[in-house]
Amino acid sequence: MLTRLSVSNFAIIDELQMQFHKGLTIITGETGAGKSILLGALKLILGERADLKQLNDTSKKCIIEADFDISGLDLEVFFKENELDFDFETILRRELLPSGKSRAFINDTPVNLQTLQGLGNQLIDIHSQFNTENLFHQNFQLQILDAYANQFDLIKDYQNLFFKRNQKSERLHQLKESLAQLNLEADYKDFLLEELESAQLEINELEDLGREQKELQNIDEIQRILIEVERQLDTPELGILSQLYETALQLHKISEWSEELEGFHKRIESARIELDDLHSEINLKIQRMESNPERLILINERIDLIHSLLNKHRVQTLEELIQITINLKDEKSGFKELEKEILQLEEEIAKLEVELNQKSVKITKGRKSSIPFVEKELLVSLEKLGMENAEMKWELKPKQQFTSNGKDEIIFLFSANKGSSLKPVSKSVSGGERSRLMLAVKKALAGKLELPTLILDEIDTGVSGKVANEVGNLMKEMAKDLQLISITHLPQVAAKADYHFKVSKTLKSNQTVTEVKELSELQRIHEIAELISGSNISETALHQAKELINS
Numbered sequence: 001m002l003t004r005l006s007v008s009n010f011a012i013i014d015e016l017q018m019q020f021h022k023g024l025t026i027i028t029g030e031t032g033a034g035k036s037i038l039l040g041a042l043k044l045i046l047g048e049r050a051d052l053k054q055l056n057d058t059s060k061k062c063i064i065e066a067d068f069d070i071s072g073l074d075l076e077v078f079f080k081e082n083e084l085d086f087d088f089e090t091i092l093r094r095e096l097l098p099s100g101k102s103r104a105f106i107n108d109t110p111v112n113l114q115t116l117q118g119l120g121n122q123l124i125d126i127h128s129q130f131n132t133e134n135l136f137h138q139n140f141q142l143q144i145l146d147a148y149a150n151q152f153d154l155i156k157d158y159q160n161l162f163f164k165r166n167q168k169s170e171r172l173h174q175l176k177e178s179l180a181q182l183n184l185e186a187d188y189k190d191f192l193l194e195e196l197e198s199a200q201l202e203i204n205e206l207e208d209l210g211r212e213q214k215e216l217q218n219i220d221e222i223q224r225i226l227i228e229v230e231r232q233l234d235t236p237e238l239g240i241l242s243q244l245y246e247t248a249l250q251l252h253k254i255s256e257w258s259e260e261l262e263g264f265h266k267r268i269e270s271a272r273i274e275l276d277d278l279h280s281e282i283n284l285k286i287q288r289m290e291s292n293p294e295r296l297i298l299i300n301e302r303i304d305l306i307h308s309l310l311n312k313h314r315v316q317t318l319e320e321l322i323q324i325t326i327n328l329k330d331e332k333s334g335f336k337e338l339e340k341e342i343l344q345l346e347e348e349i350a351k352l353e354v355e356l357n358q359k360s361v362k363i364t365k366g367r368k369s370s371i372p373f374v375e376k377e378l379l380v381s382l383e384k385l386g387m388e389n390a391e392m393k394w395e396l397k398p399k400q401q402f403t404s405n406g407k408d409e410i411i412f413l414f415s416a417n418k419g420s421s422l423k424p425v426s427k428s429v430s431g432g433e434r435s436r437l438m439l440a441v442k443k444a445l446a447g448k449l450e451l452p453t454l455i456l457d458e459i460d461t462g463v464s465g466k467v468a469n470e471v472g473n474l475m476k477e478m479a480k481d482l483q484l485i486s487i488t489h490l491p492q493v494a495a496k497a498d499y500h501f502k503v504s505k506t507l508k509s510n511q512t513v514t515e516v517k518e519l520s521e522l523q524r525i526h527e528i529a530e531l532i533s534g535s536n537i538s539e540t541a542l543h544q545a546k547e548l549i550n551s
Contacts, residue, residue, distance in 0.1 A: 001483045002124065002453045003089075004067040009056045010044075010096075011037045014513045018501065024479035026494045027487045027516075028527055029503030034514030035487050038503060039126065039457060042066070044094045046124055047117030050102040056513075062096040068123050072450055075122060082115050092120065126455045127438060135438050136426040141410045142367065144441060145394070147448040148374050149366030155405070158359040162404055165352040172345045179338050182331075193328040196321065199305060203318055209303050216296040219289060226286050233279045241279060244272040353402070360407040367396055367408060374444065381440035381474060386467030387433065389418035392425075435459035436471075443474055446481040454478070456486040460493055468492035491531040495548035500524045524549065 007016040012034060029035050044050060045066045055062050071088040079086035085107045093105040094116075104116045134140040146155055215222065233240050251265035310316065313324055371394045382390045395411040413422035416433045429437060439459060445451060460471045472493040478484055479498065488494055500519045505512055519527055525545045526537060533541035 001069045001072070002066060002485070003069050004065075005042070006063070006065040007038075007041045008064070009060050009062040010041050010064060011054055011056060012505070012512055012514045013037060013041070014056060014508065016514070016516055018516055019518075020483070020485070021499055022479075022483055023498035024476055024496055025483075025485045025499045025501065026497035027485065027501045027503060028489070028494055028531065030505075033503045033505050034516075035503045037514055038516065039455070039487070042124065042455070043126070044096075045092050045116075046120030046126075047104070047113045049113070050094070050096045052096070052098075052100045055096060055098065058098055061098060063093065064095075065091060065093045067091050068453075070123070073122065073452070074450070075119070078119060078122070082111070082118075084109055084111070084115075092116065092123075122452055124453045124455060125451065126457060127435075127442075127459055135434065135441065138410055139405055141394075141412050142405050142408065144374060144445065145367040145370045145410070146363075147445055148370035150448070151363060151366045154359060154363060154366070158356065158363060158406060159404055161352055161356050161359065162402060165349055165356060165402070168345055168349050168352070172342065172349065175338060175342050175345065179335075179342060182335055182338070189328055189331065193325065196309065196325040196328070199309060201306070201309075201318055201322055201325070203322065206303070206306055206318055209299050209306075213296065213299045213303065216292060216299065219291050223286065223289055226282050226289075230279065230282050230286060233275060233282070241272065241276055244268065244275065248272055356402055357407075360402065363406040364396060364398070364408055367406075371396075377444050378437075378440050381443050382436065384470040384474060385436045385440065386463060386470070387416055387436060389416070391415045391422060393422055432461065432463070435461075436463070439471070439474060443478050446478045451482045453483045453485065456484070456488075458487050458489065460486075460488055460490050464490070465492075472496040489531065491528045491545065491548055494524075494528050494531060495545070495551070497524070500527065502527055 001022060002020045004020065005016070005018040007013045016038075027035060027038070040048075040054070041064050044054075044064050052058070068090045069088060070090050076086055078084075087107060091105075091107055093108075095103045095105075097103070102113075104111050104113060106116065106119060146152060231239075234242075236242060248265065248268045251261065251268055255262040255265040306318065306321075309321055310318075313321060315321060315324070375392055375394060378392065379390060382388075391414070393411075393413040395413070397409045397411065399407045399409050401407070412425045414425040414428045414437070415422050416429055420428070422428070425437075436459075439456070442451070442454060456475070460468065463471060468490045469492040471490070472495065475484055475486055475493065476496040486493060494500065500523075501516050502519055502523075503514060503516050506515055507513075525542060528545035528548060529537045529541035532544055
């Protein structure tokens with residue numbers, strides 16, 4: 001419920017403060033007095049785009065602020081999802097800066113226009129004679145039937161299942177696309193994996209093969225040099241080992257005379273032992289070495305294979321090739337897991353669709369049962385509103401596919417005039433008839449839904465007399481279940497007000513400004529009399545005004 005509106009420096013409004021209450025609030029005023037400006041300020045609070053031209057004084061910022069009591073609305077989830085502080089007393093503020101920039105706030109937290117619109121649409125519902133498009137929308141028409149069937153909890157359960165099923169269906173679609181892509185590449189990747197696995201690669205293999213290859217390629221020269229070294233080490237008397245042995249014997253003789261001499265002996269003896277061991281290894285190497293062209297061919301082929309695989313996979317090392325092998329194995333394993341996940345998702349979706357179908361059947365049954373009551377109540381209201389010849393027919397047809405609102409297609413046929421054939425409502429009502437039909441719909445919903453504040457902008461245009469009185473009665477009755485604010489020129493409607501504001505223009509410091517004031521009982525009588533007879537208020541008009549208010 002809107003409880004307060006504050007407007008500063010907007011259009012021809014200098015400063016404005018309005019307090020609102022439950023029930024029916026009527027706003028009247030001459031054409032051009034600023035009623036539309038008041039609505040424009042409210043629309044900014046609801047997230048409409050701002051224009052620098054809307055500033056009264058372009059050197060100052062414009063501030064529009066509205067307080068709401070949202071204790072009767074279920075909005076905690078919205079505040080949580082948008083990370084906003086929740087309070088039953090919520091304040092929306094909009095600021096237009098001289099620079100042309102605009103800022104929006106919810107409970108002093110800066111928000112973007114989308115968030116402001118999201119909340120504003122749940123707080124205020126503005127209707128004019130030309131703003132009745134909801135009437136033609138399938139979802140709105142279904143909502144009317146669901147309200148009468150009292151099945152919004154069932155709808156919510158259905159929608160939770162529907163969105164869960166859609167999420168799983170989207171995931172299934174993605175997995176199937178991935179599987180299709182993998183299938184296209186599977187044969188080639190299987191070939192690559194088989195090729196790498198058959199190669200039986202080892203991390204240090206290339207270095208080892210390179211050393212063996214060089215040895216086999218130069219075996220004759222290696223053998224010649226090793227034989228010569230072996231000869232130099234072990235030739236009797238002249239060989240290095242013989243000479244070292246003799247040297248060690250000589251040093252041994254004097255080693256006991258000092259530690260230094262003993263050290264010389266030990267070092268020579270150590271060198272002799274090392275060279276003797278080296279001689280044995282060289283001798284063994286010579287014995288084992290032999291020319292092996294077949295082995296060299298195999299090594300060359302192996303090295304060529306490894307280099308071919310490195311080039312093929314565009315990597316530099318065997319470690320990278322081995323990792324590619326591991327990755328291909330994982331992909332092959334993942335392929336099976338993917339097929340398993342697809343099968344599981346298909347089973348889950350099938351179960352969800354069984355549940356969805358069961359709930360959609362219940363939803364359809366509830367809607368069909370509510371149709372006679374909707375038709376009857378709307379026709380009763382329309383008769384009071386001067387459309388006594390109106391006829392309508394609501395039909396449900398099954399849809400093959402699930403939608404967010406079930407599996408129903410609704411057909412709303414309407415005729416406003418006697419003798420006219422029933423046609424889709426979008427093609428069978430004029431502007432004035434639309435507004436009255438929407439008023440009847442809102443009246444029907446008022447007692448069945450927690451509706452936001454409803455603002456009616458001259459939707460009673462084109463009616464008068466008895467019908468005007470019935471429009472007022474209808475608004476009065478609706479205001480028992482919701483806060484209703486109506487802008488009107490009709491005295492019959494204005495007389496039904498619980499609270500009455502008048503919008504007027506006045507001169508202030510040689511500048512025209514709009515002012516709004518709440519009328520006392522006496523002022524209300526004069527205002528309604530003026531609506532009846534014009535600016536020259538007669539005693540008759542005053543008497544009629546009193547009668548309208550008392551009635």
